[in-house]
Each structure stands twice: as structure tokens, then as C-alpha cells.
Amino acid sequence: MTTKPYADPDAGKTPQQLYAERTKRMADALQLKQPDRIPIQLGFGYMLAEMGGITRQEQHENGAKEQELLEKAALQFQPDSVMGLFNNPGASVALGDRMTKFPGHGLNPNGSFQFVEGEYMKPEDYDAFIDDPADWSIRKYWPRVFPELEGLALLPPLGIGAFGAYALPQLGILKAPPVVKALQALGRAADAQAVADARAVNSVQRMAALGFAPPTFMGSIAEAPFDFMSDTLRGMRGIMLDIHRRPDKLLAAMDKVLRLQLEYAIAFHRATGLTTCFIPLHRGSDGFMSLAQFEKFYWPTLKAMQVTLVENGIMPFVFYEGVWDQRLKYLVELPKAKTTGLFQFSDIFKVKQVVGGTMCIAGGMRNSLLQAGTADDVCELTIKLCREVGKGGGFIMTTGIGEMEGCKPELVKVWVDTTKEYGVY
Amino acid sequence: MSKELIDAITDMREDDALKLTQELLASSTDPLTILDDCREAMTAVGRRFEVGEYFVPELILAGEILKSISAEVKPRLKQGGAAKQGAKVLLGTVKGDIHDIGKDIVNFMLDVNGFQVTDLGVDVPPEKFVEQIKQLQPPIVALSGFLTLAYTSMKDTVDAIKAAGLRGKVKIMIGGGTIDEQICAYAGADAFGKDAMAAVNLAKQWTGGK
DSSP: OOOSOOOOTTTTOOHHHHHHHHHHHHHHHHTTOOOSBOOBEEEOTTHHHHHHTOOHHHHHHOHHHHHHHHHHHHHHHOOSEEEOOSOOSHHHHHHTOSSEEEETBEEOTTOOOEEOOOOOSOGGGHHHHHHOHHHHIIIIIHHHHOGGGGGGGGSOOGGGGGGGGGGGGGGGGGGSHHHHHHHHHHHHHHHHHHHHHHHHHHHHHHHHHTTOBOOTTOEEEOOOHHHHHIIIIIHHHHHHHHHHHOHHHHHHHHHHHHHHHHHHHHHHHHHHOOOEEEEEEOTTSTTTSOHHHIIIIIHHHHHHHHHHHHHTTOEEEEEEOSOOGGGHHHHTTSOTTSOEEEESSSOHHHHHHHHTTTSEEEEEEOHHHHHHSOHHHHHHHHHHIIIIISTTSOEEEEESSSOOTTOOHHHHHHHHHHHHHHOBO | OOHHHHHHHHTTOHHHHHHHHHHHHHTTOOHHHHHHHHHHHHHHHHHHHHTTSOOHHHHHHHHHHHHHHHHHHGGGOSSOOOOOOSOEEEEEEBTTOOOOHHHHHHHHHHHHTTOEEEEOOSSBOHHHHHHHHHHHOOSEEEEEOOSTHHHHHHHHHHHHHHHTTOGGGOEEEEESTTOOHHHHHHHTOSEEESSHHHHHHHHHHHTTOO
16 A cells, blocks of 8 residues: 655654643543544554563562553654553452452463453342342452452341441450451452552553543443443353342342442542553453343443543443443433443444544454455455544544454554554644 | 143243153153253243244243253253254453353353354453363354453454465354444454344354254
């Protein structure tokens, strides 16, 4: 395709100038406006380990090294915004977490982080969960999923705290060896998390100093209430059976988790000033349930969640995982220009047609093309994305998956450069 | 044949299906007939899935109903039912990937369409596929994967089959969330399928079925 030499329009600009331009470019797109050109965000993920010749385990665990690789890759490709890994194993390892596997912990050092779904909540747990989710989580659920916290099962019902001075005799249990062990493990997990948090904040500041806009994911995390009940509690099998066997209990539980997640996300926003809530969606995409089931079990609470977040000054950054082609018409009900959708495998051109007037769209580039395609393939798709999905603004170019494991650096360069060239408005 | 039982299963009336089974057994119905009814009902469930009337909740519930009925019926069976005659399919999620939802749906749909599926589970190393191809001699191998690392694992698996001199003996299909034509060519598979019906159609095509 294009053979003329590529001249980077950002060449020669200072980091401060680039930061200001890129931040505005991202903000304009997020607010459904037309920026000067289409912003591009690279969520490198494990591509950093590949480029740096280190194991994925090292990337997860050696913060300084990951930061070094992130800076190097960012400066090499010069996109508007970048991300490394989004999670770290510290707290999970400290607690013996059964629901995650990290490279080097249950996987070989070059494995991919994976989530291990299970039926951690049994059907007979529904009543206790609905009655008092806090007590059930800490005394029943944590000991099941975090083996280091088994001692918490010895605690009295947490609500006994309301007994004031009469509850104090219960404190002796905190000295029982299994409880002591659990509290120590919690302390180690908290320490690991604090280190990770500091690393994340430091990384964003360093990237800003180098001229890169903050990534779109920064903020709290929440899930559609149906996914909350499915992912970490009932598991896919369990939740799908609940739709038929105990729909009322499922709905009652979802109402609880809607409210507690909103309380958390709003408090997080007020405490940190961060305005994004990241919402990855799992079981609501095409293929898992019928539209009738979607209308009853998935959409109402997901919509209510987004509307309430928006009312509280928070922008939901929603990862529409899987394919949403049959469900796009619902998304038009969301408040205009107040939410963002990252689309994984939906038909991105159809997404633009249906929801382009409602929300900023992120995604578009296929990971398979950046791994196994040719430069011409990448160039062709990029130009099409710029022309059709970028039309009028409200588009952030990223990979649909959000991460870039296995992508070839030379194809990534073609992609970024083509976006800068053809994404100009 | 009990149309009532078939309908109860097909319509997801779990309690009715179990009660009817117990009644049929109490009235000395041949247990094999009940299993035939189950098979017919599962085929109907598969058809409703194909046309987009049923989804994952119904496939899982149908599997559960079948399990409960089998538990009632099995103790009364004098001899096993006739062995399945359909072509063999070797199925598994490739090394490094533990996702099983798509694979399980493919298993269900191949099974109700008469194929004999051997499911090797998840995180299956290439050598395991090779060993099982030698042992079972299936005409079809189906590789599933959801993570992007599956691209490489699929390629490694196909390469291992090649290296073992078995590539000419099997047709290989791949599928899963992120799989497309690029990855099919990259991995050296014969075809990729977008969903479970595509897997059934490919399997039929490759074994001369309709």
C-alpha cells in the first residue's frame, strides 16, 4: 500500500506538549467529540515480556523491569496512551487464591494469567448470602477460596459487633492460632497490594512525564451484577442453572451486589478523584443467554449501574467482551457521551452505526492480524477503521482484546503509524 | 416411546421429566426405551439451540436432566445400549489454556449429532493429542482455545501431529473466541469454526454426512 516515507507528526515536540495534546485527544474522543486525530492506546500486556526477553512471571513481579520495558516500548511506538499489565499476583499468592493462576504460581513462568472459575458458592448458600453478604463473604466464602484465610471460619457472626460492650468477650477468638494465621496472611496481602498500588501510580506519573496520556482503565472496577454472581461465586454452570431453578433468588442476590458495588465505586471516586469505573462484561454477550433472559437477568441491573455511576460523575469504561452484535440496540438506552465501550469481537463497523451516537467506541484492531497478518492487511484494516469507525470522532484505536500478547513489533509500528497518518480529522 | 417424557425434557420441565421417568419405570417400561426418549429429546434440544431458541442455560439444564434420568434408569439396565456408530472426534482445549465453555458446547452438539466424541479436557499438551490419535484413530481432531496464547499452542499441536506422521490421517478444525482465518492458516489447521454448529457442519462434511 503506502510506500512514501512516514514522517511522525509528533517528532520534535516536548513531552509536556505531547502530554497536553494526547490528554486532550483522549478526552475529546471519550466525550464523543472530534479530536485533532484518532487517539491510539497500546495495552501491551505480555508483549513487553516478549520484547524484553524476560519471563511473564518476571514481568508480573519485577515492577522496575516492567516499567523500564513499558517506557521503552512507549517511546518506540509513540502512541497516545499505554498500559502494561493490569494485575499482579502479590495479594493472590499471599492468600493462596484458588480462583487465579499467575505465571510461576500454578502455571509455568511463561504461562498467561488465567481465572479459574468454580462453584465457590453453592445453591444452598443463597439465603445466607442474601440475608447478609458481608458476613457470608468473610466467614464462609473467603475460607473456601483463600486457603490462608481458613481461620476466619472460626469468627462469630460479624453482626454480633452490634452488641457493643457485650460483644467484647468474643474478641478472644482473634488470638486462636488459625485466626492469627489468617490475619497475618491478610496483612501480607495488604502489603503486597500497597506495593502494587504505589507502582501503578508511579507508572502513570512517569508515563505522563514522558508525554503519554493516562490509560482509559484507571479507576474502580465493577461487574454487571449477573457476572458478579457468576464469575467469582456460582460459576458459569451454576449461574446458568440458577436461571431456571432459582430465578428469584438470583435476582434478589443481584440487587444486593448492584448496591454494594455502587457504594464502593462512588466512595472510590470520592476518595481518589479518579473518574473511571472499569466494567468487564462476561456472560451477557451473544450466545450465552437468550434475549428474553438478557432482558430479565442481565441488562436492567447493568444499565442501572451505569446510569447511577454517571449520575455520580463517574464514566463507566465498559469492556463488551465477546460479541454483542445482537444486543447493541440496548446500549443506545445509556446516557449519551457519558460511557465508553471497548468492543472485543463485535462487528466494529456495525457498532459504530448503532451506538456511535451514544458512546465513545474503543477497539477495532484484531490481535490475530498483528500476530499472523501482513503489513498490508494491517494497513488496510487500519485505514478502514479510521475512515468508518473514526468518522466524526468518538473513537479510540486499540486492539479489541485490549492486550497485545504475541503481536509482532513491526506490525504494531505499521498500525500506529497508519493511524496517525489516516486518523487526522 | 413416551411423547410426554420427550416433551418434558425438551421443554426444560425438570421435575416433570423425573416424575415421568419414575412412573414409566414403575409401570415396567423397558429402560432402554426411556434412554431412546432421552436421545430424541436431546436431539430436539440441539435443534432449538441451532435455531437460536435455546442457549447455554438450556444445554446445561438438559445435561443435568439427562444425568438424573440416567441415575434412575441405569440400575435397571440388563445390558448396555448399542454402541454409537458415528465417526470419532478427538476434542480438547490446547496447552496453556483452561477455558472449557466453548469446547463443552461443541462436545454436546457433536454428540447429539451422532459423533463419538473423546474429550481430552483442557490444557492438553500436543503429545497427548498425538498419543490419542494413535490410539483412537479418529478422522477428526478439534482444537479449542480462548486465549491468544492458544494461537501458538494450536500451531504446536498441528506441528506435533505432522512430526508424528499423522497429519495425513486426520482433518483438524480449530475454534474459540479469538480464532479466525488468520489463525487457521498460521496454525496449519484445515478449517476454523465460528461456533458449535460450524463444528458439526465441518465434521459432517469431512465424514461424508449431510
